[in-house]
Amino acid sequence: MKAPLRLAIAGLGTVGAGTIGLLARNADLLARRCGRQLIVNAVSARNRTKARGVDLAAARWYDDAVALAADPDSDVVVELIGGSDGIARQVVTTALEHGKHVVTANKALLAHHGTELARLAEQKGVALGFEAAVAGGIPILKALREGLAANHVTRVCGILNGTCNFILSQMRDSGREFNDVLAEAQRLGYAESDPSFDIDGVDAAHKLALLAAVAFGNIVDFAGVHIEGIRHVSALDIEFAAELGYRIKLLGLARLTEHGLEQRVHPCMVPRTTPIAHVEGVFNAIMVEGDFVGRVMLEGRGAGAEPTASAVVADLLDIAAERWSYGFAVPASALQLRATSPMTRHQGAYYVRLMVVDRPGVIADIAAALRDEAVSMEQMIQRGRAPGEAVPVVLTTHDTEEASMQRALDQIGKLKTVLEPPRMIRIEQF
Numbered sequence: 001m002k003a004p005l006r007l008a009i010a011g012l013g014t015v016g017a018g019t020i021g022l023l024a025r026n027a028d029l030l031a032r033r034c035g036r037q038l039i040v041n042a043v044s045a046r047n048r049t050k051a052r053g054v055d056l057a058a059a060r061w062y063d064d065a066v067a068l069a070a071d072p073d074s075d076v077v078v079e080l081i082g083g084s085d086g087i088a089r090q091v092v093t094t095a096l097e098h099g100k101h102v103v104t105a106n107k108a109l110l111a112h113h114g115t116e117l118a119r120l121a122e123q124k125g126v127a128l129g130f131e132a133a134v135a136g137g138i139p140i141l142k143a144l145r146e147g148l149a150a151n152h153v154t155r156v157c158g159i160l161n162g163t164c165n166f167i168l169s170q171m172r173d174s175g176r177e178f179n180d181v182l183a184e185a186q187r188l189g190y191a192e193s194d195p196s197f198d199i200d201g202v203d204a205a206h207k208l209a210l211l212a213a214v215a216f217g218n219i220v221d222f223a224g225v226h227i228e229g230i231r232h233v234s235a236l237d238i239e240f241a242a243e244l245g246y247r248i249k250l251l252g253l254a255r256l257t258e259h260g261l262e263q264r265v266h267p268c269m270v271p272r273t274t275p276i277a278h279v280e281g282v283f284n285a286i287m288v289e290g291d292f293v294g295r296v297m298l299e300g301r302g303a304g305a306e307p308t309a310s311a312v313v314a315d316l317l318d319i320a321a322e323r324w325s326y327g328f329a330v331p332a333s334a335l336q337l338r339a340t341s342p343m344t345r346h347q348g349a350y351y352v353r354l355m356v357v358d359r360p361g362v363i364a365d366i367a368a369a370l371r372d373e374a375v376s377m378e379q380m381i382q383r384g385r386a387p388g389e390a391v392p393v394v395l396t397t398h399d400t401e402e403a404s405m406q407r408a409l410d411q412i413g414k415l416k417t418v419l420e421p422p423r424m425i426r427i428e429q430f
């Protein structure tokens with residue numbers, strides 16, 4: 001057997017402790033699979049005395065995670081602290097500069113600095129593994145880099161945030177409003193006390209930028225992601241979605257268009273008949289379309305100690321067996337910077353909900369605003385009749401350009417009979 005692979009682990013929280021637990025519990029299996037042992041040589045966290053439910057007796061303790069990253073007695077630094085800058089970035093940079101392989105679950109760091117870190121890793125001839133950063137336990141990056149490597153990817157899209165998917169699933173099941181379900185998710189530990197990164201779509205956007213980079217060979221372009229969260233999705237929209245044959249999901253989507261790379265995270269109406277509509281609760285799923293393979297979908301747990309540890313250790317096994325490859329599938333120097341395809345050029349169908357005064361002529365005014373922008377309506381639902389009172393009017397459109405849709409909505413929003421800003425949700429076809 002080869003010499004053990006020596007690991008230095010920075011961060012002993014949910015994922016750090018989960019990773020150490022997996023390394024201990026499955027030690028024999030891992031050694032058989034890569035021909036050597038994986039041993040935890042050194043660890044670092046903030047609080048040395050905290051109980052973490054794992055045996056750290058054999059590991060050297062570092063108060064300073066950056067010093068741990070430079071420890072000459074380790075081969076791989078595993079960064080599980082988190083954050084796009086600060087200590088996590090210093091740990092990863094220091095490790096790479098010292099010629100150590102790095103494995104991380106840190107999507108925020110890679111979404112902001114992934115290309116530059118990949119470049120540094122290549123200069124030093126070491127691996128930068130980040131499978132755990134995208135959809136936790138789902139091995140989507142390996143699938144893109146290896147199993148699907150023969151394809152031009154035409155579209156990648158997925159449910160990339162379990163907190164949002166849990167909230168939307170619960171809203172649909174219970175008919176309750178967003179704030180109510182968010183509070184429940186917080187009580188159950190599915191949402192952070194400050195949930196904004198999740199519910200405002202930022203976490204999903206970090207993951208999408210990484211997915212798009214691997215799928216399309218693009219420089220990681222987080223700034224190019226259009227981001228909308230789920231705060232404005234109402235119980236009424238979820239009810240109408242069901243009536244129209246859709247479910248509402250927060251999706252991350254990327255594709256190449258004639259205008260460049262389109263990357264977007266926003267609530268979508270997806271047909272109830274499509275597999276992704278049935279991915280419920282905290283589960284994640286990613287669908288890839290390749291020019292030869294067609295559609296492939298992977299579903300699983302996108303977070304949590306054990307699923308995320310599964311992805312971290314898969315990267316470690318590749319390093320141990322010396323079969324790792326470029327993190328972004330191609331050398332950093334081969335990554336392209338494509339133009340961002342602007343949302344105004346997005347082509348698709350739309351769901352629109354209006355709260356209107358039930359009065360003769362209202363529908364004609366709405367139809368006229370759509371006609372003026374050449375937006376073709378597919379169907380319209382007017383719920384209930386209450387002359388002189390507010391009633392919801394819902395319509396869906398055929399495919400149209402977003403700029404036209406936005407102009408039509410601006411006009412509709414100015415009508416005196418329309419009482420609230422129009423709510424628009426994009427419809428995604430599969």
Ligand SMILES: NC(=O)c1ccc[n+]([C@@H]2O[C@H](COP(=O)([O-])OP(=O)(O)OC[C@H]3O[C@@H](n4cnc5c(N)ncnc54)[C@H](OP(=O)(O)O)[C@@H]3O)[C@@H](O)[C@H]2O)c1
Pocket residue numbers: 010011012013014015016044045046047048050063064065080081082083087105106107108132133136302303304305308
């Ligand atoms: N949780 C998930 O399900 C999940 C899934 C996928 C990816 N990730 C990513 O994995 C990373 C870790 O997430 P997590 O949920 O495990 O976080 P966490 O539970 O908050 O753990 C963070 C760890 O970092 C340590 N730490 C903080 N500042 C430090 C410093 N200056 N020096 C040394 N250690 C420091 C903390 O020490 P103390 O314990 O002493 O406070 C803690 O052990 C993040 O990048 C996250 O985005 C998480």
